[in-house]
Amino acid sequence: MTRSKYSEEFVRDYLEQHGYKLIGTYKNTFTRFLCVCPNGHEYSALFKDFYHRGIRCRKCASNQKYTLDEIRDIYAKEGCTVINPEAYKNRYTVLKFICSCGGHGETTLQYFMFDGIRCSECRAERMRQTKRNNRVKRANELIGDKNGK
Ligand SMILES: [Zn+2]
Numbered sequence: 595m596t597r598s599k600y601s602e603e604f605v606r607d608y609l610e611q612h613g614y615k616l617i618g619t620y621k622n623t624f625t626r627f628l629c630v631c632p633n634g635h636e637y638s639a640l641f642k643d644f645y646h647r648g649i650r651c652r653k654c655a656s657n658q659k660y661t662l663d664e665i666r667d668i669y670a671k672e673g674c675t676v677i678n679p680e681a682y683k684n685r686y687t688v689l690k691f692i693c694s695c696g697g698h699g700e701t702t703l704q705y706f707m708f709d710g711i712r713c714s715e716c717r718a719e720r721m722r723q724t725k726r727n728n729r730v731k732r733a734n735e736l737i738g739d740k741n742g743k
């Protein structure tokens with residue numbers, strides 16, 4: 595897995611094609627950068643979310659109304675199946691879904707998209723992963739220090 599396969603130019607162009615503007619520094623797909631959405635909201639984005647998952651400005655998204663098909667798509671992209679998309683009214687509506695791991699979950703569309711909330715089993719796994727990643731990060735920082743970086 596390459597850590598940074600998109601150049602800053604690529605990211606800048608891609609954002610601009612979608613009416614967004616990069617205003618911060620782009621490091622890699624895993625690091626947040628500041629950008630401005632077409633409606634002038636400033637927010638920090640992850641390029642992998644923007645590019646692969648179609649995640650856009652959170653403020654705009656919370657005003658946006660989704661169709662049934664769009665909702666099904668959002669879940670399908672993540673390998674999940676939404677059970678009651680017809681219940682959707684707004685960002686506060688809790689939707690039930692079958693998680694990519696086969697478990698059952700329920701949360702609002704907003705949380706699902708932006709906070710990556712899944713079923714309780716996945717949430718526990720994610721916390722374990724975050725702890726592992728933090729350990730790796732600390733180790734890398736120590737190595738970086740030794741190299742006088
Ligand atoms: Zn916006």
Ligand SMILES: [Zn+2]
Nearest residue numbers: 693695713716
């Ligand atoms: Zn799950």
